[in-house]
Amino acid sequence: MKKLLPILLLVTLFAISCDKKENNANPEPDRLLPEVVNQLDKVINISDFNGSLKELLLNAAETEGGITIFAPQDFNITINNNTTALHIVYTEQQLKDHIVKGKYTLADLRSKTTLTALSGKTLNISSIGGVVKVNDIAIVEHAVFSGNSGVVHVIEKAIGITYPETGELEERTITESEFKVGYNQVKQRLDVFQKSVLVMDALLSNEASPQQASQAGYNFYADFHAFKFSPSSNSVADVWNKGYQVITIINDLLRVKSENFNDKINLFAGLKTIRAYTYLTLLNYYGNIVMVPETAAVITTPLSNTNKQQIITHIDTDLSTANTVLEPLGKTPEINTYTIQALKAKLALHQKKYEQVRDYAHSIILSKAYTLENKSSVFNIGSKEMIWQLADITNTALKNFLNNRPTFPLLRLAEIHLMYAEAQLALGKPDAAAESLTLLLERQNLSGNITEALLYELALKEMSREGVSFINMRRWGIAEQRLSGFNHPKFNLLPIPASTIQISPYIIQNEGYP
8 A cells, every 4th residue: 555645634525514713702711721732642543633622722611620522533535545644624613522521431431321512512422332432433542641631532533524435535526615615724724833833933032931832822832942842842743734734725725626716716826825835934944844746635656855946946836826816905815916025035035035035025115005003003903014914813822922912914014124124235235224124223212324233133123923033043143142052053944853754765854853
């Protein structure tokens, strides 16, 4: 049997369940008890469920006295005589279908006939021949975790989800509604990925402490601080996997047959833009990354991470393709020609192609499509400085971590000015750099002749906890002198996760890591 790259199943395309938006009405929401989530990282056959579980918000009333989780196994399907995994992105409703209040051992469950899930769904409990079932789904491993926070049992498959039959993924044409549900899932997973990047970068750049990250719900990211991570660290794999989950969903949406509808071409362009952004972010942190083939559900060629230029070309091609159909401030909200130019500037900056950085950044500035706001208004909803931003922040703990911002951007005009100034300095034109930074210097109460040192100070203050500081410090060559524990060249890049190295002999580890 050939070793295959997992493909992604968009749950809402096959599930008999509603795709509900996050319910943020619960009082004082917090992340699921960290004790449970951290332990489930060690259970390898429930990675899809646990990946979604990490983002679930529960309130104190729901977790008081502990919880019991029925975690479904990852799902495999046979396509063309090959077995491949179907990744599932669970909605909040679907996650809560698998959680009940109270701690129930296997012995406790044998004495029950029904339980009520946090979603309100009734779970029928039966015990036949020693096998305990939940809604007629067998518990295949009991108590894979048991502690003060709760109990976790592994069940054979997910509750309330209809899995596809062999070949259904390749043959079925999805509807406009289903495609748009998938597009919204992409945005939700991008939101999850970007939040993780913000916390990771803040720890790497010493903008935040492990205690602050823990308070935001990212306690297992502590080893990013002071560079204590390794290829086997859960933190390293978590960010990597969240990024590739975004990419894999996009590949599936672009590959499957879908009916024609009015704004399909714009949504395709939006997907390519998001994919380019995700690849670029992974490239910045991990360097030698894997490009996921997008043309087939079943991958038969070995995966490799030895062709960095292929990734760069793929990112540029995605952006150029999207740019042919997008408009300035066009139909796909916040993904437009200026978004493309900003991402092309960031890609050029990664390669230190400063003429390109200058030209792309200058084009955005001259367009006057965006305006630098007063310092107190930068992150407000509706800010004219935002080029591309994600959903409003509703998690109180994460909002506190991000300095009480109501939103967080992927791109904003201040970063464009900073990139333009960096390019002009690199090209020997400090006067042009100074002209671009006047308002930002005033906003951060800085002054003086524009030098690299002043630019660095300004950028670190202006872009604090926005997911770019460590990348900037590394590019500027100041990480070793500023960051405790940083060793050059080892920590220029994060390690490739050990679990990824095992997929193919052609995936190599970054320099300095075992």
